[in-house]
Amino acid sequence: MSISSSSSFFPLHTLNEDFSVEIQDESRDLEHSQFKIRYRSNSVVSGTSESSLNFDTLPTIKVIGTGGTIASKGSSAHQTAGYEVDLTIEDLIKSIPDISTTCLLEYEQLLNIDSKEFGTKELIQLYSKIMSELPKYDGFVITHGTDTMEETAFFLQLTINTYKPIVMCGSMRPSTAISSDGPMNLYQACVIAASRESRGRGVMVALNDRIGSGYYITKSNANSLDTFKSIGQGYVGNFVDNEIHYYFPPAKPLGMTYFNLRLPLADNDLPSVPILYAHQGFNNKIIDVTVKELEAKGLVIATMGAGSLADETNQYLSDLVESMEIPFPIIYTKRSMDGRVPLGSIPKVRTEDHTSLSTFESAIPGGYLNPQKARILLQLCLYEDYNMQEIKKVFKGV
Ligand SMILES: NC(=O)C[C@H](N)C(=O)O
Numbered sequence: 001m002s003i004s005s006s007s008s009f010f011p012l013h014t015l016n017e018d019f020s021v022e023i024q025d026e027s028r029d030l031e032h033s034q035f036k037i038r039y040r041s042n043s044v045v046s047g048t049s050e051s052s053l054n055f056d057t058l059p060t061i062k063v064i065g066t067g068g069t070i071a072s073k074g075s076s077a078h079q080t081a082g083y084e085v086d087l088t089i090e091d092l093i094k095s096i097p098d099i100s101t102t103c104l105l106e107y108e109q110l111l112n113i114d115s116k117e118f119g120t121k122e123l124i125q126l127y128s129k130i131m132s133e134l135p136k137y138d139g140f141v142i143t144h145g146t147d148t149m150e151e152t153a154f155f156l157q158l159t160i161n162t163y164k165p166i167v168m169c170g171s172m173r174p175s176t177a178i179s180s181d182g183p184m185n186l187y188q189a190c191v192i193a194a195s196r197e198s199r200g201r202g203v204m205v206a207l208n209d210r211i212g213s214g215y216y217i218t219k220s221n222a223n224s225l226d227t228f229k230s231i232g233q234g235y236v237g238n239f240v241d242n243e244i245h246y247y248f249p250p251a252k253p254l255g256m257t258y259f260n261l262r263l264p265l266a267d268n269d270l271p272s273v274p275i276l277y278a279h280q281g282f283n284n285k286i287i288d289v290t291v292k293e294l295e296a297k298g299l300v301i302a303t304m305g306a307g308s309l310a311d312e313t314n315q316y317l318s319d320l321v322e323s324m325e326i327p328f329p330i331i332y333t334k335r336s337m338d339g340r341v342p343l344g345s346i347p348k349v350r351t352e353d354h355t356s357l358s359t360f361e362s363a364i365p366g367g368y369l370n371p372q373k374a375r376i377l378l379q380l381c382l383y384e385d386y387n388m389q390e391i392k393k394v395f396k397g398v
Pocket residue numbers: 067068069070113114115116144145146147148170171172173
């Protein structure tokens with residue numbers, strides 16, 4: 001028997017003349033290394049010098065249905081708004097061509113809702129389902145509404161540390177519309193999840209022939225099929241004529257923090273972190289009301305540029321934090337879809353004795369993250385009881 005490897009990790013050993021064992025490393029992540037073993041017969045059979053005993057099987061992909069437009073029906077072929085979630089995951093699977101030569105599909109209806117109804121409870125439900133079935137499947141496809149798909153993708157990316165592909169898909173047109181995009185998106189997502197090339201790439205979003213990183217991607221257009229974008233970071237690949245093309249080797253976002261959820265969550269929820277949207281003539285009183293009424297443990301502000309808020313608003317926030325007994329992180333994000341809020345944008349505010357100006361210590365730049373993703377990241381930091389310095393460190397990487 002001999003052992004060989006597809007990478008340089010494993011040396012070749014001969015143990016027996018009749019069998020060789022090929023060990024292929026599936027993941028080089030040292031903490032979570034994975035590999036596959038193939039047996040090969042070296043014995044001479046019917047005049048052939050080598051016969052392969054190939055125990056390879058097709059990947060098994062789990063498709064989890066959660067609803068969205070992809071599972072919706074309208075009352076006419078031209079209706080593309082105001083429709084209802086009406087189809088099951090079984091209906092959706094029936095709408096795609098047979099892919100039994102690519103992978104084995106199993107499916108389950110976990111939820112069947114518009115993605116506007118998603119909250120922490122639904123995120124945890126989806127997280128728990130994937131975590132409990134992670135050892136059983138080679139990849140996952142999640143059908144989901146597009147409105148909040150980026151939030152679910154971001155949450156799963158931060159909480160599930162796996163080399164197995166998790167591919168999210170949905171559609172912009174309901175199933176009943178002319179040229180509905182659902183079946184093609186679902187088909188492509190299944191093929192992507194079944195591909196070896198998709199491993200080690202984290203959570204991905206597959207729509208309209210494009211493959212994006214769930215960490216960076218955002219919905220850019222409320223109506224059009226080509227809606228998911230991450231302008232600064234780009235797509236990770238695309239899908240053309242039944243071929244997947246990745247532009248880069250497997251990678252996950254730099255500076256990303258993983259969080260280990262321990263369930264059930266205290267109060268069955270993550271800490272309260274509201275988002276406020278800044279604008280000309282912003283009334284600071286909304287800050288007070290929001291923080292008090294929602295028992296906020298932190299705040300995300302969609303600032304007007306790369307961290308810009310009126311001087312009065314910065315001072316108002318600083319005075320509010322001074323009056324609180326607990327540290328209160330405030331993430332400065334941007335209204336603009338692209339670009340980042342850098343450290344240099346963090347404002348100076350008057351000191352408690354009002355004699356000089358100093359850096360507003362509770363204000364943290366949100367980097368490239370949009371408000372909705374920054375909210376999830378801050379919720380996870382607060383869930384972990386990170387102090388202000390630790391939270392700043394987490395956000396330094398984004
Ligand atoms: N295109 C869609 O899926 C939008 C839908 N309202 C949803 O997010 O569930």
